[in-house]
Amino acid sequence: MKALVYDGPREVVVKDVPDARIEQPTDVLVKITSTNICGSDLHMYEGRTDLETGMVLGHENMGIVAEVGDAVVKVSPGDRVCLPFNIGCGFCRNCEEGLTAFCQTVHPDPKMAGAAYGFAGMGPFWGGQAEYLRVPFGDFNCLRLPEDAQDKELDYVMLSDIFPTGWHCTRLADMQPGDSMVVYGAGPVGLMAAYSAMLQGASKVMIVDRHPDRLKLAEEIGVIPIDDSKGDPIEQVLEQTRGQGADKGCECVGYQAHDPQGHEDSAMTMNEADQHITLT
Numbered sequence: 512m513k514a515l516v517y518d519g520p521r522e523v524v525v526k527d528v529p530d531a532r533i534e535q536p537t538d539v540l541v542k543i544t545s546t547n548i549c550g551s552d553l554h555m556y557e558g559r560t561d562l563e564t565g566m567v568l569g570h571e572n573m574g575i576v577a578e579v580g581d582a583v584v585k586v587s588p589g590d591r592v593c594l595p596f597n598i599g600c601g602f603c604r605n606c607e608e609g610l611t612a613f614c615q616t617v618h619p620d621p622k623m624a625g626a627a628y629g630f631a632g633m634g635p636f637w638g639g640q641a642e643y644l645r646v647p648f649g650d651f652n653c654l655r656l657p658e659d660a661q662d663k664e665l666d667y668v669m670l671s672d673i674f675p676t677g678w679h680c681t682r683l684a685d686m687q688p689g690d691s692m693v694v695y696g697a698g699p700v701g702l703m704a705a706y707s708a709m710l711q712g713a714s715k716v717m718i719v720d721r722h723p724d725r726l727k728l729a730e731e732i733g734v735i736p737i738d739d740s741k742g743d744p745i746e747q748v749l750e751q752t753r754g755q756g757a758d759k760g761c762e763c764v765g766y767q768a769h770d771p772q773g774h775e776d777s778a779m780t781m782n783e784a785d786q787h788i789t790l791t
Contacts, residue, residue, distance in 0.1 A: 514641030520558025539649025569640030601651030677703025688712030
């Protein structure tokens with residue numbers, strides 16, 4: 512099959528590699544129809560991680576079940592499925608408590624908890640920027656989609672990472688209905704965090720960025736855009752909240768935060784957010 516292979520920093524190549532196949536009775540083989548490029552893929556591409564050469568990238572995947580192992584009972588060939596990026600077993604203590612990112616079973620190194628497709632340090636599992644993907648513990652890791660999945664493929668593929676990540680950010684912030692929320696970064700994760708806050712009943716959602724196209728998208732879903740190229744974002748948020756600051760906040764820029772001149776400062780947005788989010 513053809514797949515996108517990491518050959519070293521800033522070097523990825525589409526190559527012919529051995530076909531993905533059923534290796535365990537609990538495996539599912541998926542023919543990939545959509546796969547997203549994540550910011551984390553760019554971290555690996557740029558050499559910011561210890562990703563080994565030869566790894567097939569891609570942890571945001573969706574497709575059609577092509578084959579199932581003998582022990583698979585919930586998933587059938589022909590099902591359209593979305594594949595969340597963390598690989599869990601579904602039965603270890605952490606998985607049963609909902610901490611699937613720290614599965615104690617899947618990673619072959621017993622000292623490691625957690626596994627993912629095509630990801631540095633997360634096991635030997637090839638990613639889905641390929642024609643086919645092997646999904647371990649397929650009954651647990653395949654999210655079966657409704658009948659409209661083919662028509663709404665570009666929507667449902669967001670369930671593989673971006674939407675749940677944005678939602679999870681609001682839960683880590685302990686956002687409650689009626690809270691005001693400020694999100695730093697109007698990239699895909701930031702937009703999904705802002706949208707998630709609105710779905711959960713936030714009284715006001717603001718998002719800080721400086722890219723007009725991103726801020727326009729935020730405004731289209733009802734979020735208040737804060738353009739930090741046109742003024743101090745701290746003052747703008749305080750103005751929007753009558754000097755009180757936002758009740759809750761989400762930092763969705765990441766450790767590659769940088770100033771307008773391009774100098775990276777991973778703590779920059781966190782330090783700004785501390786000045787206009789209510790301390791709790």
